[in-house]
């Protein structure tokens with residue numbers, strides 16, 4: 001499948017993830033009796049003070065880069081700010097009517113499941129995805145547009161069949177081996 005991924009993606013600089021720590025800047029004031037030179041470990045900061053800070057941060061400033069370590073709120077904020085704006089035009093160009101209200105539900109379903117649990121399962125047979133024979137137009141669209149764009153947005157390398165690493169069809173669909 002390597003040839004489907006001929007585009008080059010900017011690998012988001014991991015350092016951008018440092019922006020996520022911005023929330024710490026608005027950490028609650030250090031208690032007056034704490035010596036000035038003592039650093040406060042966020043892990044021991046009061047939980048009730050931390051939670052609202054995190055939620056506010058996710059709402060106000062979506063993370064610059066995707067990471068598996070983001071909180072669910074941060075992931076949702078990233079999806080809203082980066083994934084939907086990048087993906088909606090692709091689907092809408094392909095079929096303006098069907099995807100007029102493209103959004104979270106297009107990939108997550110009405111119940112907000114993980115895409116792998118919601119989207120149709122693909123089948124791998126004799127080392128090939130059967131979708132390329134059964135539904136070539138959709139499979140090609142997915143391979144040439146959807147997958148590389150999503151990989152780029154998530155800052156992941158495209159799937160490499162040799163090492164089984166990177167972002168491919170299996171990033172959104174579950175894949176059954178036959």
Ligand code: HEC
Pocket residue numbers: 068072073075076077079080083084087103104105106107108115150171172
């Ligand atoms: C183009 C498809 C697509 C769209 C549109 C999309 N997502 Fe996602 N979303 C994904 C994929 C794929 C993952 C899993 C990424 C991974 O491997 O961790 C994901 C993961 C998530 C997660 C993390 C789930 C977890 O349990 O870790 C959240 C939360 C989320 N999306 C929220 C949203 C919201 C909110 C929207 C709409 C604003 C949205 N997504 C739109 C594809 C999509």
Ligand code: HEC
Pocket residue numbers: 106107115119120122129131132135138139142143144146147150168169170171172173
């Ligand atoms: C970023 C997420 C994402 C990735 C990556 C992705 N797909 Fe999809 N795929 C979707 C979504 C969303 C739909 C459903 C569109 C709809 O509801 O009309 C879909 C639908 C399909 C369908 C139609 C299934 C059916 O029964 O209607 C096929 C076939 C398909 N994808 C194949 C692939 C293949 C092959 C790859 C890898 C080259 C791939 N997809 C990668 C999101 C993705």
